[in-house]
Amino acid sequence: MDKLLNLFTASGIYNISAGQALMIAIGLLLLFLAIRKNFEPLLLVPIGFGGILANIPEAGLALSAVENAVHFAKPEVLGMLAGALGVDSTDPQALLHAYKAASHTLHTAATDVALDAGYNNGMLYNFYLVAIASGAAPLIIFMGVGAMTDFGPLLANPKTLFLGAAAQFGIFATIMGAVALTMTGVMDFSIQDAAAIGIIGGADGPTAIYVASLLAPHLLGAIAVAAYSYMALVPLIQPPIMRLLTTEAERKIKMHQLRHVSKTEKILFPLVLLILVALLLPDAAPLLGMFCFGNLMRECGVVDRLSDTAQNALINIVTIFLGLSVGSKLSADKFLDLETLGILVLGVVAFGIGTACGVLMAKIMNKLAGGNAINPLIGSAGVSAVPMAARVSNKLGLEANPQNFLLMHAMGPNVAGVIGSAVAAGVMIKFVG
Amino acid sequence: MDKLLNLFTASGIYNISAGQALMIAIGLLLLFLAIRKNFEPLLLVPIGFGGILANIPEAGLALSAVENAVHFAKPEVLGMLAGALGVDSTDPQALLHAYKAASHTLHTAATDVALDAGYNNGMLYNFYLVAIASGAAPLIIFMGVGAMTDFGPLLANPKTLFLGAAAQFGIFATIMGAVALTMTGVMDFSIQDAAAIGIIGGADGPTAIYVASLLAPHLLGAIAVAAYSYMALVPLIQPPIMRLLTTEAERKIKMHQLRHVSKTEKILFPLVLLILVALLLPDAAPLLGMFCFGNLMRECGVVDRLSDTAQNALINIVTIFLGLSVGSKLSADKFLDLETLGILVLGVVAFGIGTACGVLMAKIMNKLAGGNAINPLIGSAGVSAVPMAARVSNKLGLEANPQNFLLMHAMGPNVAGVIGSAVAAGVMIKFVG
Amino acid sequence: MDKLLNLFTASGIYNISAGQALMIAIGLLLLFLAIRKNFEPLLLVPIGFGGILANIPEAGLALSAVENAVHFAKPEVLGMLAGALGVDSTDPQALLHAYKAASHTLHTAATDVALDAGYNNGMLYNFYLVAIASGAAPLIIFMGVGAMTDFGPLLANPKTLFLGAAAQFGIFATIMGAVALTMTGVMDFSIQDAAAIGIIGGADGPTAIYVASLLAPHLLGAIAVAAYSYMALVPLIQPPIMRLLTTEAERKIKMHQLRHVSKTEKILFPLVLLILVALLLPDAAPLLGMFCFGNLMRECGVVDRLSDTAQNALINIVTIFLGLSVGSKLSADKFLDLETLGILVLGVVAFGIGTACGVLMAKIMNKLAGGNAINPLIGSAGVSAVPMAARVSNKLGLEANPQNFLLMHAMGPNVAGVIGSAVAAGVMIKFVG
Amino acid sequence: MDNLLSEGLNLMVFGMGFVFVFLTLLVFSTGVMSKLVNKYAPASEPKPQRSKSNPKVQSAGAGAKNDELIAVMTAAVHKYRS
Amino acid sequence: MDNLLSEGLNLMVFGMGFVFVFLTLLVFSTGVMSKLVNKYAPASEPKPQRSKSNPKVQSAGAGAKNDELIAVMTAAVHKYRS
Amino acid sequence: MDNLLSEGLNLMVFGMGFVFVFLTLLVFSTGVMSKLVNKYAPASEPKPQRSKSNPKVQSAGAGAKNDELIAVMTAAVHKYRS
Numbered sequence A, B, C: 001m002d003k004l005l006n007l008f009t010a011s012g013i014y015n016i017s018a019g020q021a022l023m024i025a026i027g028l029l030l031l032f033l034a035i036r037k038n039f040e041p042l043l044l045v046p047i048g049f050g051g052i053l054a055n056i057p058e059a060g061l062a063l064s065a066v067e068n069a070v071h072f073a074k075p076e077v078l079g080m081l082a083g084a085l086g087v088d089s090t091d092p093q094a095l096l097h098a099y100k101a102a103s104h105t106l107h108t109a110a111t112d113v114a115l116d117a118g119y120n121n122g123m124l125y126n127f128y129l130v131a132i133a134s135g136a137a138p139l140i141i142f143m144g145v146g147a148m149t150d151f152g153p154l155l156a157n158p159k160t161l162f163l164g165a166a167a168q169f170g171i172f173a174t175i176m177g178a179v180a181l182t183m184t185g186v187m188d189f190s191i192q193d194a195a196a197i198g199i200i201g202g203a204d205g206p207t208a209i210y211v212a213s214l215l216a217p218h219l220l221g222a223i224a225v226a227a228y229s230y231m232a233l234v235p236l237i238q239p240p241i242m243r244l245l246t247t248e249a250e251r252k253i254k255m256h257q258l259r260h261v262s263k264t265e266k267i268l269f270p271l272v273l274l275i276l277v278a279l280l281l282p283d284a285a286p287l288l289g290m291f292c293f294g295n296l297m298r299e300c301g302v303v304d305r306l307s308d309t310a311q312n313a314l315i316n317i318v319t320i321f322l323g324l325s326v327g328s329k330l331s332a333d334k335f336l337d338l339e340t341l342g343i344l345v346l347g348v349v350a351f352g353i354g355t356a357c358g359v360l361m362a363k364i365m366n367k368l369a370g371g372n373a374i375n376p377l378i379g380s381a382g383v384s385a386v387p388m389a390a391r392v393s394n395k396l397g398l399e400a401n402p403q404n405f406l407l408m409h410a411m412g413p414n415v416a417g418v419i420g421s422a423v424a425a426g427v428m429i430k431f432v433g
Numbered sequence D, E, F: 001m002d003n004l005l006s007e008g009l010n011l012m013v014f015g016m017g018f019v020f021v022f023l024t025l026l027v028f029s030t031g032v033m034s035k036l037v038n039k040y041a042p043a044s045e046p047k048p049q050r051s052k053s054n055p056k057v058q059s060a061g062a063g064a065k066n067d068e069l070i071a072v073m074t075a076a077v078h079k080y081r082s
């Protein structure tokens, strides 16, 4: 009878909090959006599922050994944790607070206490350590993205790189938005938080996760969910802005066919980019280095089996664990917060500003080029969100003129946007990391 | 000359013990069974080979750094190990005993001493740490199994879940068998050992390895070998029991064709199962969570590349290292023990009881349904051992009536058995973990 | 303004050293050789790229947390590092020296200080830890090579194993070369260094990396680059030696067609080899054990999906990280050294001596067999460098006699050379490891 | 000893009981789910798979030829991959 | 607070500036690279791909048949791999 | 120094010796293994591979056509996988 009671008091149904139930519902919503609405399903299926797992009451899948120990709150364990962390109180909240702020050495000491007491890291927490805290997963995915990227359209018209630069203004404007929210007392973001939130405007999933894991790991869940959701919403977010900022005549501009780009140029481009990174912004070296490496494997033509693996088995494996790990940050106590709301609002603003700046830059470039050379619609593709944003440019072009195929022209700014946000990421890591 | 002597005294032929020779022979036997008799070769080839590697004298491939240090037994190292572990004696056996019982902190201290003295973990020990001690490999394999499982037949006839429940009685009966052996003084199993042995009756490899790694890691080798061997022997173990418990008339019963199951049902099923787990048995969440995740990836239709990878590259990679890691537990000093014999005997009993209970439950359900609706032969498939047990049901059905195709009907209880044993695993982890 | 200056003083262009610029040029040269000249591109593309990444100024991608902390040289951090490492001086060079020589415990203490101070391992350093320092990557690649190797030609004519033995003399002669350079005061190699350099003569990449990582990790970069470069140069290095040592008549010798080898022989061979290793040379067990395991998976015919994965996804993934990790050892401060020059010279000598000994042994065997049975050209294939060396034998055979196809005959000594150098590796690890 | 027995009995009774409770609830939930799905989101007719390629193929030759084609292809693919 | 504002402004100005500087340099370097490549290592005519297999195939049947073949094969391969 | 020389010599002599001893034993063991296998478990005639599909294929068309088929398929498979 005792056992039965034990089983019941340890069950989810007895322990579930309103927050956990809500987060499970949010996880199901993400799955619905991914499966039925095709919202970036490769990431949102694992993230949504991981979010549900992270909120299973009493399972502690997303908690570290120390957090699990605090959750079960045996007085003698709490006492030893307080000793290890050097705090006076054995209040669980105070312990968790001290644990989060702890240096590496104190963190290790607390972990030793928890392991000695028989508590373990949850499964998702281990996935998080290996995939994200190590920095490995976003970098490996970036390598795979590099191996999937064709820089041909960019090389045919390198000036489209300016569009990829302009669209990054969304990132930096959003930082100011976060600063403003803090200064008006609505929210409380540090400059690191603000930078990590801004990167949502980069419209590039792995970059956002990488930056958030370095600058603001406690916001990672909300930032990743916002980044991928808005990337999926690009076909809804961008068109009104693009129509507002362009005239019908501009949307009708037909662009010259792109020149043929030789194999040698494609091989040399990742090396040129790498050397520029090496000379100017070492902090972007991990991201752009892996990206260039993937692209070189693709183009060099002598390591096709490695390139194949980087584009398939390896990126798929890493995506599964990255998604589950991001999901682990959707636990109720971390996600259900006013800050998450702020992040979601700021994120969509970032997308909008980036889109607008890309279009405006394209208009300027068109003016400078005589007014009939560059269709401003390709500017919006500079936010990245490859290849969705380029398709949106193409679609609006076709609406204005059924013979106006902008897809290849928009691929240039589109991949430029990936480089641009990785550069922006490097700057932010350098300044506030 | 000195060197030559050195080479000889360090060679395997000079150091091999009778136990190691016997275990190498057992490894070769497992390879023979796997390759020539087709006994679950995907696992038994790596396990058998790992078993041989683990018994190479002086190579210490399956030993931790501390065990290697104790093996070479330099007095000053033994002294420091004794200090680190807080024991008085420097007797190797006493040290090993203290090391096995050590808390995390003492374990780390001993490992530091061994590493400082220049000893290292053997290759297989490292594989074991990464694949099994972390809990990752069985869970990833379960995800892949989920991605390979079609719940269509189960959804068409959900009542077959009862067969998957009944067949788990083999697990719990075996626990009592292990308890009885201990109470009569024949063997000496703790309740954790008994539970881990019982799980062999679940007829599910990854579940058995997961449970054993949590409850009784010292029995892992024998339990895994028993589980996979008996799964391979299902076509020999089950038929006599099935014939004994059913009448010719019952075996001739033809079942109705299964209804068509819609895509939406298949997508929702893993989520329904996940939420039940979340509400009722959080301790089964890692196993069933990963299983449901794999199945959702399979059925949702929008992440086929992840599902493909989970079913192929990823599960194959993990299987290789899981098998070698299990093999590392076949070292002579751990495997050659009276307990192993007990485990092998109890395991086959568990299979038999599970089979019988499944068949009996099917008979009861058939009676309740009017006597001509459910062929009791499909009950035996409830032990899992997918898809072997379902094929056995089909084969006996065809023997009784050449037009009686039971395969699809038996697939329902077959996959139900996987769920059933994972639930049983969760209960045991909850109660005695 | 301050920020701008900050950005500039932290940029690569401000900080780059002549050594780093030179190493980046060497990385580009390796990429050129790999991509344009087809020098073992599967390894040299990742190694070359990793070498460039490792030399990006200020990025510290190839440095450990402690090395990064020392690089930025904050006085209080240096003071704490000196305390942790137990040295008096806070001079960066002295600290790095003490760090390299530190025991496991001191190493951990220094790492804790660096992590507490906010420094982290560089990306490539982490790859190195996981892939090479753990020993895993070369072993997994060896498993994949085993799964790709057909021992049929060797089994048809097992005497060709002697050719694989003779060609290993290159290894041991090179050790004496390194000893001689040290005794004459030109360089300063320890016996471990000499052994690791010698293994270049084994003409087998993973073996060379495995041995170097155990015996002389500081020389790993140069040894790996030399090994792969010379393997790519086999068609240039070997022919003059082969022509010098053989007569036109010998080169014209046609060999008997090889007998058919049964499946059972192919399955048993890796087991026979494994048991010999177990009995005679436990120190070669990791390398040859994984090799035999891969080959057994290939030949046994019941685990094709594991064998496929070992030959494709798994080996490709590991190759990517192995290559980048080796590249991390090409940082200017470690690579630009007189020793590297010595290694490059000794390596080519090793290849030459190995080739010569293989040919001479084949001549002796031909004499003993009556003078018209064994074409001495197949002896050079005994160095391994599979399958390049066998192709060279074939090419020279065809030059002498357009009907003389030696390829299959040369495959025997070719794979024998792999076994031979792994055995030599085991002996060296045993004696000086 | 006695303790071990009672623990074992407990584990058997509650364990087996829980497995049945859980799977009974699963039978029930699955049934409800299926009913709801078939009521509110009934599946369209199960489509004959690969309907697009079949006509093309059939217009090009008899069925026997296709089987043969597929057999050869499978062999080729198999060879390629192994 | 004030500090946060100035930090944010700094980050915006220098960050955005740096992104433009970097990408401008990349435009320039890429242009130089492309010019050098096309001057010193001009690409040969872009070869029509799979030119070797095409003649063979075309001699063996009409183009329509090939499409069909490839369709069937792709399906078979797809089936095989999934 | 002297020590290094003797260590080097030792390593060379014993190392090379051991490699020869080991491979000699391997030659011997392999020979014994092969003899036993061919005596007690002689291989059946080496089967011409794909003998099952060949007749089928051959009845369906000339050999030349098959080669062509396989060429196309290999190309398709290659394309599919890369």
Ligand code: NA
Residues within 6 Å of the ligand: A201, A202, A203, A204, A382, A383, A384, A385, A417, A418, A419, A420, A421, A422
């Ligand atoms: Na972007």
Ligand code: NA
Residues within 6 Å of the ligand: B201, B202, B203, B204, B382, B383, B384, B385, B417, B418, B419, B420, B421, B422
């Ligand atoms: Na089961």
Ligand code: NA
Residues within 6 Å of the ligand: C201, C202, C203, C204, C382, C383, C384, C385, C417, C418, C419, C420, C421, C422
């Ligand atoms: Na060799």
